[in-house]
Amino acid sequence: MNREVLLVSHGFQPHYELCVANGLAENGLRVTLPGSDRTLVGQLREGVSFVNLRGSQDERRPRWRKAQGLLRYHLRLLLLALRHPRQPMVIIGMTSPEWLVGVVEGLLFRATGRKLALVVHNILPHDRHTPQMRRVYRLIYRIPSRLLVHTQVTRERLMLEFGIRPDKILLVPHGLNEAVARRTEDVACAKRRLGLDADRPVALFFGHVSPFKGVDLLLDALDHMPHVQLIVAGRCHTDEFGQRMRRRLSQLSAADRIRWFDGYVDDDRTAEVYSAAELVVLPYRHIDQSGVLMQALALGVPVAATRTGGFLEVVNPGNGVFIEELSPAGIARTVCAYFERGDRPTAAQVRATVGHLRWRYTVAPLVEWLRGRDPTQETEQASEAGASWQGDAQ
Numbered sequence: 001m002n003r004e005v006l007l008v009s010h011g012f013q014p015h016y017e018l019c020v021a022n023g024l025a026e027n028g029l030r031v032t033l034p035g036s037d038r039t040l041v042g043q044l045r046e047g048v049s050f051v052n053l054r055g056s057q058d059e060r061r062p063r064w065r066k067a068q069g070l071l072r073y074h075l076r077l078l079l080l081a082l083r084h085p086r087q088p089m090v091i092i093g094m095t096s097p098e099w100l101v102g103v104v105e106g107l108l109f110r111a112t113g114r115k116l117a118l119v120v121h122n123i124l125p126h127d128r129h130t131p132q133m134r135r136v137y138r139l140i141y142r143i144p145s146r147l148l149v150h151t152q153v154t155r156e157r158l159m160l161e162f163g164i165r166p167d168k169i170l171l172v173p174h175g176l177n178e179a180v181a182r183r184t185e186d187v188a189c190a191k192r193r194l195g196l197d198a199d200r201p202v203a204l205f206f207g208h209v210s211p212f213k214g215v216d217l218l219l220d221a222l223d224h225m226p227h228v229q230l231i232v233a234g235r236c237h238t239d240e241f242g243q244r245m246r247r248r249l250s251q252l253s254a255a256d257r258i259r260w261f262d263g264y265v266d267d268d269r270t271a272e273v274y275s276a277a278e279l280v281v282l283p284y285r286h287i288d289q290s291g292v293l294m295q296a297l298a299l300g301v302p303v304a305a306t307r308t309g310g311f312l313e314v315v316n317p318g319n320g321v322f323i324e325e326l327s328p329a330g331i332a333r334t335v336c337a338y339f340e341r342g343d344r345p346t347a348a349q350v351r352a353t354v355g356h357l358r359w360r361y362t363v364a365p366l367v368e369w370l371r372g373r374d375p376t377q378e379t380e381q382a383s384e385a386g387a388s389w390q391g392d393a394q
Helices: 014-025 063-083 098-111 131-140 152-162 187-193 215-224 240-254 267-276 291-298 328-340 347-352 364-370 375-387 389-393
Strands: 004-008 030-035 048-052 089-091 116-120 146-149 169-171 202-206 229-233 258-261 279-282 303-306 320-323
Touching: 004 014, 004 063, 014 030, 014 048, 014 291, 030 063, 063 098, 098 116, 098 131, 146 152, 152 169, 169 364, 187 267, 202 267, 202 291, 215 229, 215 240, 215 328, 229 267, 240 258, 267 291, 279 291, 279 328, 291 303, 291 347, 303 328, 320 328
Parallel strands: 004 030, 004 089, 030 048, 089 116, 116 146, 146 169, 202 229, 202 279, 229 258, 279 303, 303 320
Antiparallel strands: none
16 A cells, blocks of 8 residues: 655646645655745645755746756656656646657656556646647547546546546546635725725636636626726736737726736735635636636635536535626626625635535545555545545534
8 A cells, every 4th residue: 555655746836736735645645745946835734745856936037047947857856756666656737848748758757667647637738729739638648547637527528539548537626725824804904905995896817817717808897897896816928918918907907997916926915815805707718627716715705607617516606606608798797796696605605615625535536546446436435535524624
């Protein structure tokens, strides 16, 4: 029975990295976590051993320094894997170039004879759904021993579109993002802290400003809901869409139409904007599962989400509403109708709907597989783990 695991994030989202590592440690596994200066070391549970392989992730570094650091990181990671050839490896993030990291490096890891699992967050990278990328991922998905998915939708698409055997896929629901502490101040105080009107409702868009997230439609919806205050917290990419959105967000901010927090949003600012928000808006065009959704619900903030991907498996009347028409007018109707309701859920009620999605419960199928249990029993074990959270919480 194996009680050790090498958890590789490739720099993917420090909150996600932290939560998965802690979830595994809370299930009695010893976790080796190769990370970077961005890893939230102070919040790691006992049982997680941190190894700083990536070092600085300062985006202001010159390109040659970034390339040098990336090469050094991958060499050090391969050496670490070779020193522990029997230790199962779980890769929870992918980085580019995928043909090198996903294919070549993946084959080297498998050549050691170890168990290798890969988390499939989305079937293909966001906004890169090209035939070439599909061919690369067709290779990537055949290398690991197991593919871990967060939603039933992803599982079905892997089987249908990539021909993956059902017994190779483990359904491990996306856990709650509990890395950010909840503030105790009331919503009105939080609004005033951000210079907002305490008497007007506040909606929040959080995360990178990307085409698939529909933030452009949300900004168009402002004309249909003049009484709603909107916070946008997240940076724009440097591509054409990102530059266009940056200009638009700057103009709206200058006109006092929105509150925009540009760039990387640290944990203090994250807690601040969620404390002021009464609704998180997720007008995504497509998604498999979203860390922003899990962060909002963990903090007790309801969501307005489109009927896409894993949103259908998590959002319910106790924690949010669905955007039935993905258009500026449709988004505005949903948001306005929500704020007009007299029975909006409290923060405690929202959190109660997702208590079973804490990482210590959702990683149960992965833990069983790492320990060498029969994969055919994993679905039942995951269900039992989810049902038991209430008893453990008492």
